[in-house]
Amino acid sequence: MKLLITGGAGFIGSALVRHLISHTGDEVVNVDKLTYAGSKQALAQVLASPRHVFEQVDICNRSELDRIFAQHQPQAVMHLAAESHVDRSIHGPDAFIHSNVVGTYTLLEAARQYWQALPAARQGAFRFLHVSTDEVYGDLGDSSASFTEETAYAPSSPYSATKAASDHLAHAWRRTYGLPVLTSHCTNNYGPYQFPEKLIPRMILNAVQGQPLPLYGHGRHVRDWLYVDDHVRALRIILERGGVGQTYNVGAHNPRQNIDVVRAVCRLLDELHPQSRPTGPYGTPVSHEHLITHVEDRPGHDLRYALDAGKLQRELGWQPQESFESGLRKTVEWFLQRPRMQ
Structure with a gap:
């Protein structure tokens, strides 16, 4: 297939692009405006591929989206472009309204106009994965x-x-206009190239530099953790096998308290990078756990998320390949090998 992917230079988007170019025969039109969280470094291994085209475009730019659809004639859209950091949204919600709401609306309208002009056979095969x-x-x-x-x-x-x-807009464009939309909801992702404002990379990079490991409140907030490569495999399966109008939850059934995630990172660093262990009161090395620092909780912090991914597993046959332990080890090793990538 020829796929138009938005946000393809971001953390999850770039993992998706790398997967598609390395493990499928798909062609990718990668649309990303390269905000602070986008990185062409994450695309280094695919930039030279003849099956990958990069378009530095803001999805709020309707005329550029129309050009891209007309020029590249994609068979499907995978819409990942979004502002995604909760803390940033609290301090500056404008960018989130612009990218996540206005951007999704603009993309939906551009896709609808393109889709409605397609011949009947191509129209029936077209998909929009939100x-x-x-x-x-x-x-x-x-x-x-x-x-x-x-x-x-x-x-x-x-x-x-x-x-x-943005979810409601996508559902409405399916119900009102017939645009063949599918939706996925995913749990917390982690893995290579994640921007270091997120929990796991921030803890790794702070720890190896001997800096405090700031943990909100009591650290008992629970999240389900999914290795990013498992997520992108799920997205391709949903696009290929999922039903129009259906929603699929993508989760690993790996619930962990944040304090336990940080401790697991510290234990791996004690093993893999012992030279950065802090020293105790008598000058002897102690665990990186001694760097954990509890800070004031953020406003409106949700205590617990948990997704039931049974529908995706039963109906489409997807299963995560990485356990939390194996994925976390790969992630820590990756960041230790590339301390300046971010």
């Missing part, structure tokens, strides 16, 4: 429940509210 987050479902608190594809939306942060808005 990639979203578990955060639109809100906070599970201290319950033992999990989010399903039928869970009502209850976003807590400006980030999750804008992603919920």
Whole structure:
């Protein structure tokens, strides 16, 4: 297939592009405006591929989107472009409204106009995969429940509210105009090239530099952790086998408290990078765990997320290949080998 991928220089998007070029015969038209979180370094291994075209374009730019659709004639869209950091959304929500809401609307309209002009056979085969987050479902608190594809939306942060808005737009464009939309919701991702404002890379990089490891509040917030390569495999499967109008949750069933994630990072660094271990009161090395520093919790911080990914596993046959332990080891090793990549 020829795929138009938005946000293809971001963390998850670049992993998707690398996967498609390395493991499929797909052609990729990569649309990314290269914000602070986008990196052409993450695309280094595919930039020279004849099956990869990079377009530095903002998805809010309708005329450029129209040109890209007309020029490249994609068979499907995988929409990953988004502002995604909760802390940034609290301090500056404007960029999230612009990218996540206005950008998604603009892309949907450009895709609709392009799709409606296609011949009937190509129209029937066209797909628009809208990639979203578990955060639109809100906070599970201290319950033992999990989010399903039928869970009502209850976003807590400006980030999750804008992603919920983009989800609603995508669903409305399917219901009103017939645009063949599918939606996915994913748990926390981790892996190579993740921008260091996110929890795991920040802890790795701070620890090797002997800096504090800031942990919000009590550190008991629970997230499900999915290795990024498992996520992108799921996205390609959803695009190929998923049903139009369907939503699929993508999760690893790997719930961890944040404090336990940070401790796991520290234990791996004690093993793999012992030279950065801090020293105790008598000058002897101690664990990197001694760098953990509890800081004031952020406003509206959801306590617990958990996704039920059973539908994706039953209906489309996807399973994660990495455990939390194997994926975390790969991630720590990657960042240790590339201390200046970020």
